[in-house]
Amino acid sequence: MVKLICFLRRKPGLTAEEFHRYWREHHGPLVASTRSGQHALRYEQNHRLAQDYERDPDGFDGVTEQWFASLEDFYASLQEPDYQQIAADLERFLDTERLVFILSEEPEVVIGGQGP
Numbered sequence: 001m002v003k004l005i006c007f008l009r010r011k012p013g014l015t016a017e018e019f020h021r022y023w024r025e026h027h028g029p030l031v032a033s034t035r036s037g038q039h040a041l042r043y044e045q046n047h048r049l050a051q052d053y054e055r056d057p058d059g060f061d062g063v064t065e066q067w068f069a070s071l072e073d074f075y076a077s078l079q080e081p082d083y084q085q086i087a088a089d090l091e092r093f094l095d096t097e098r099l100v101f102i103l104s105e106e107p108e109v110v111i112g113g114q115g116p
Helices: 016-032 050-054 071-079 083-093
Strands: 002-008 042-047 062-068 100-105
Touching: 002 071, 016 042, 016 083, 062 071, 071 083
Parallel strands: none
Antiparallel strands: 002 062, 002 100, 042 062
16 A cells, blocks of 8 residues: 655635635545546545634644555546546645655554554
8 A cells, every 4th residue: 555645735815714624525535536536545634723823823734644455546546538637726725836845655653552
């Protein structure tokens, strides 16, 4: 398994509330409705707590994780014709110039693994 992990910052001019609403109500459903999105085994949105903005107001607004069976499946998702809809939508709510992401393998669980 391969995971795409993206650290997200909202587009300048959007409030945190506007960002989170758009990501939940528009972008997530858009991804889920596309052939590109169907390559993912799992798509998670991790929204930053409103209270955490007091600690670091200029930090990341959220983290998304998308799980794929293989690296080839990840790249196949980018080749779908409807991926362009997703890419265009990213520009509407993300600061794409400051998007940070990694591709990782399955996690090594240190605490919280399944018991005997």
